[in-house]
Amino acid sequence: MITIALDAMGGDHGVSVTVPAALATLRHQTALKLILVGQREAIETELARHHATGGDHIAIHHASEVVSMDEPPAQALRSKKDSSMRVAINLVKEGAAQATVSAGNTGALMATARFVLKTLPGIDRPAIITTLPTMHDHVHVLDLGANVDCTPEQLLQFAMMGSILVAAVEGKSRPRVGLLNVGEEDIKGNDTVKKAHELLRASPLNYAGFVEGDEIYTGDMDVIVCDGFVGNIMLKTSEGLARMITHFIKQEFKRNLLxxxxxxVALPVLQAFRKRVDPRRYNGATLIGLTGTVIKSHGGADALAYEHAILEAVAEVKNNVPARIGQELAAMAARGAVA
Amino acid sequence: MITIALDAMGGDHGVSVTVPAALATLRHQTALKLILVGQREAIETELARHHATGGDHIAIHHASEVVSMDEPPAQALRSKKDSSMRVAINLVKEGAAQATVSAGNTGALMATARFVLKTLPGIDRPAIITTLPTMHDHVHVLDLGANVDCTPEQLLQFAMMGSILVAAVEGKSRPRVGLLNVGEEDIKGNDTVKKAHELLRASPLNYAGFVEGDEIYTGDMDVIVCDGFVGNIMLKTSEGLARMITHFIKQEFKRNLLxxxxxxVALPVLQAFRKRVDPRRYNGATLIGLTGTVIKSHGGADALAYEHAILEAVAEVKNNVPARIGQELAAMAARGAVA
Known part of the structure; x- marks a missing residue:
């Protein structure tokens, strides 16, 4: 039985998304227990709305406070010791849950998770990793915003963590790793990227070299590494462009009666297409590099998207991701493969 | 009469694109003269293929060498003094042409243009600016790869140049300027971006503050500023994603007979949509900050795309862009508005 603590109050929609998502997940996941962490009354009311009464697979763990979406992380960390987010992470630390999922404030989640769970030995800072669709399959990209300034050594750590995650969850033995860079002939990137390139070449990873922005979506890589500034802008740009393209398609189809x-006539095809690029299917980013599994759901996630974040947590727990990252980093260090 | 020198040999396709594009442009631009710079024989052969014999509006200027697409910029600059690219830029410097267009090697074009034409007073380094479609209209974004490491002062210069370009070419009196940044609550960007934010707030520009990646395509800004590393990755990511989405739509429509x-049935709509996001309509990036107008066409541009790059050159010459940037920078400096 896998146990996952959900920050039931987190996100733009709180219990109205997290509770139905939990119930929907339990309909098809039988060896799973979900702990709903947050204000008991709000959770109970929402469960009642769905005619759910609890049972072996669902539990409520009361936490009196809520971290708001725009609260400064340092303040949340200092003054909200009984927030649903903090208590859910505590449950992972204590071993009462094997992972937590939160749609709350990213900065607060990162700060709290790092404070409570700590990073794995050999990891300076955790990173945010997520899955994006590609022409052929999908790709894992990190960091997506946890670290705006990165050293070459940190980029190497990101590459190692991403590679181990993909190996663990997808069973790929030698994930292909690319380093995001600019492609003009005269300027092969900044100093950080150039140094990271050398470190990656000397590492035991299956490093494929520099990749340009347009190679993110070709599917030639399993893991793409970049600093959090570039990664965040890349991710948000992609979201914005996908929204614009969808908007244009709708507009063109609405132009006149014909x-x-x-x-x-084209509706089934358009629906199939939309399903294929549906960002909800890719919801659930991992705060990687911690001693426990913490999954960040998009703040605006609906129940379907939130369910995907829970499933990501299940997959990482099943495959023992943090422990494997810890073991492999230790093994690499012992072999002298990394500094 | 506007005279533009075309690097006829530049790009993946050389004269087979540049010559028909020149002829097509002249069919609807009457007050325009195009000088085809490159190997006379190759250009004449291509003109003959199109049954064109020259005339008042088209001229050939022989240049014996060609800069290859992967040639190191320093080598092109040092050893190819008679390249079509170099000679075309020389024509601008000498006043024989008011602008040049090249689909050649970006690094070599930037290095040569900078060496021959020099930057405007008050500008440290030129930047690459282009137009991207948005939900409502379009936006100008710079830098797209000329400068991988930028100081806050350079970002301010980019903002000023972009703002003056938009004011000049589009007649907007107070273009809205945004600074690209990450949006997580805890990390409001790196030091460079934070300092640039302060400089922009103190400037006379219509500065709207930070924008996130997804705001590039909403159309709320006229100019978006970022360093060349981020800009290049943003642009290429967008190209890659658009390609993937088009690929998925095609695949879904090809799935079965139905x-x-x-x-x-949907073909006219899909064609209207494709026309709307057709990157060829946005071809033609400006090397901004030089004493003359230099337009970079995509290396793989076809004749229609290359024609758009020529038209961008025409618009900038008509509106006297480099001189206006020079004048306004001098005026700002005189008012003490910028250091």
């Missing part, structure tokens, strides 16, 4: 009729 | 039939 185009509206053709939309009816 | 979806193929619905594609026939």
């Amino acid at each position: 185009t509206k009729l053709s939309a009816l | 979806t193929k039939l619905s594609a026939l």
